[in-house]
Amino acid sequence: MKRLFLLISLLVLSLGAxxxxxxxxxxxxxxxxPPSGGAAAPLPTESLPPMAGQEDEAFDQALAQAFxxxxxxGLRAMMGERFSFALDAFELRDVPADEAFAWLAAHSLAEGAxxxxxxxxxxxxxxxxxDPLGLWGPVAQVVRALHVTGLGASASSEAVLVIGxxxxxxxxxxxxxxxxxxxxxxxxxxLVDVHxxxxxxxxxxxxxxxxxxxxxxxxxxxxVPADKITQVVGISADGQWYRIQCSEYPNGACWIxxxxxxxxxxxx
Numbered sequence: 001m002k003r004l005f006l007l008i009s010l011l012v013l014s015l016g017a018x019x020x021x022x023x024x025x026x027x028x029x030x031x032x033x034p035p036s037g038g039a040a041a042p043l044p045t046e047s048l049p050p051m052a053g054q055e056d057e058a059f060d061q062a063l064a065q066a067f068x069x070x071x072x073x074g075l076r077a078m079m080g081e082r083f084s085f086a087l088d089a090f091e092l093r094d095v096p097a098d099e100a101f102a103w104l105a106a107h108s109l110a111e112g113a114x115x116x117x118x119x120x121x122x123x124x125x126x127x128x129x130x131d132p133l134g135l136w137g138p139v140a141q142v143v144r145a146l147h148v149t150g151l152g153a154s155a156s157s158e159a160v161l162v163i164g165x166x167x168x169x170x171x172x173x174x175x176x177x178x179x180x181x182x183x184x185x186x187x188x189x190x191l192v193d194v195h196x197x198x199x200x201x202x203x204x205x206x207x208x209x210x211x212x213x214x215x216x217x218x219x220x221x222x223x224v225p226a227d228k229i230t231q232v233v234g235i236s237a238d239g240q241w242y243r244i245q246c247s248e249y250p251n252g253a254c255w256i257x258x259x260x261x262x263x264x265x266x267x268x
Contacts, residue, residue: 034085034103059171064117070109076101084175086135091212114150121147126184132160141165142174157182194234194243202242203266204228208256214241224256229266
């Protein structure tokens with residue numbers, strides 16, 4: 001009987017081990033927002049596919065043509081290993097290129113899209129004066145931006161494509177800037193003024209909410225634990241929120257309450 005029990009136990013353990021190596025299904029991507037990720041995509045070091053080995057205007061034209069034709073294979077060949085999404089200049093998402101490509105194919109380049117590059121667009125003016133090359137973090141060597149329209153199943157959305165240069169000097173498609181409403185007409189409406197402050201550090205007295213902007217209407221990123229010292233780099237116009245250093249979001253869009261019940265100034 002003891003031997004039979006041992007045999008049954010070994011069989012159960014073997015089945016358990018086999019189950020552990022069965023691949024788990026990938027999580028379902030959000031139906032509207034791009035897939036989430038970390039900070040800005042690092043500068044690629046690998047050589048890119050032949051389609052990326054073009055220079056300046058030739059690369060711009062190739063990227064524009066691939067968009068116009070909804071040439072998915074060609075577009076994927078122009079990416080690196082990772083890809084960045086900038087959402088309204090507030091949030092930067094770096095994801096594996098295949099994951100980004102799947103989202104773009106299903107949304108921005110969905111059936112019904114009529115992509116067209118607008119070479120004559122003044123992109124900084126389109127972004128209400130924001131620098132389209134200044135949103136991607138210090139690790140990215142982005143060099144040019146290209147405005148495209150006619151995106152989405154209704155062909156009514158627009159975006160800015162950002163072109164980078166890798167460590168080998170080759171151009172590649174680094175990322176895309178997406179307005180939350182689909183249009184740049186209202187871009188910047190949620191942008192906030194950052195004011196200087198004499199407060200250099202903030203000490204959290206309790207757990208403090210961490211948001212993408214100075215207010216409860218902005219996306220909640222997480223929380224800063226109690227009894228934590230954070231470096232302050234600015235304050236909101238109404239003095240109610242501190243802008244802090246936030247390593248996961250290179251554009252610095254991280255805010256915590258300046259409420260005395262939540263945080264207090266600190267010497268560091």
